[in-house]
Amino acid sequence: MRKSICALFTFAxxxxxxxxxxxxxxxxxxxxxxxxxxxxxxPGILVDGTLYISGQVGADLKTRAVPADFDSEVKLVLAxxxxxxxxxxxxxxxxxxxxxxxxxxxxxxxxNAVYGKVFPDxxxxxxxxxxxxxxxxxxxxxxxxxxxx
Numbered sequence: 398m399r400k401s402i403c404a405l406f407t408f409a410x411x412x413x414x415x416x417x418x419x420x421x422x423x424x425x426x427x428x429x430x431x432x433x434x435x436x437x438x439x440p441g442i443l444v445d446g447t448l449y450i451s452g453q454v455g456a457d458l459k460t461r462a463v464p465a466d467f468d469s470e471v472k473l474v475l476a477x478x479x480x481x482x483x484x485x486x487x488x489x490x491x492x493x494x495x496x497x498x499x500x501x502x503x504x505x506x507x508x509n510a511v512y513g514k515v516f517p518d519x520x521x522x523x524x525x526x527x528x529x530x531x532x533x534x535x536x537x538x539x540x541x542x543x544x545x546x
Contacts, residue, residue: 417445424484426458441481446546448485452498453477454536463535467504471511474540479515482544489515491544495523498539502527508538 422441429435441450455470456463458477464470482488497512499505505525521542531539 419444422448422481422485424480426480430459441485443485448482448487448491448542448544448546450478450481450542450544452539452541453481454531454533454539456533456536461533463533463537467507467537468511470537471508474538475511475515478540478542482542485544487544487546490519491546492516492521492542493545494543495521496541497523497525498528498531499525500528500530500537504537 420443421439422443423439427440438451440453441448443449453474454463455472455474455477457473458480464473479489482491495516497508499508508525531537533539
């Protein structure tokens with residue numbers, strides 16, 4: 398009996414794929430403007446029902462302009478994340494983890510007020526870190542997300 402259980406377990410393990418299928422998520426809204434170079438990263442990667450969203454900033458997807466108002470910047474970064482989630486067939490309710498990088502920790506309360514409207518209850522885990530600067534120099538925050546179906 399024990400041998401047959403071990404054999405069945407071994408067969409089950411060998412039946413699993415050796416590598417998970419990886420699907421690149423690039424919503425049409427994220428396509429580079431005509432003549433612009435493509436970014437060096439993908440907005441999202443979906444693997445086995447888990448979506449990994451690259452760091453997003455609160456910049457207009459076409460002009461790359463960051464709003465002068467910080468609250469608008471936070472709304473825009475969360476909207477951009479929402480576009481990637483939707484392209485993967487998910488919503489904010491699928492988000493399980495969020496990492497936020499702020500260039501000014503004095504902006505934490507303002508960021509948190511906007512964030513709380515998108516994640517009103519059953520919030521995902523979150524880390525918020527103060528950084529000196531971001532790759533897009535005019536941005537005040539960058540957000541990465543992990544979501545699960």
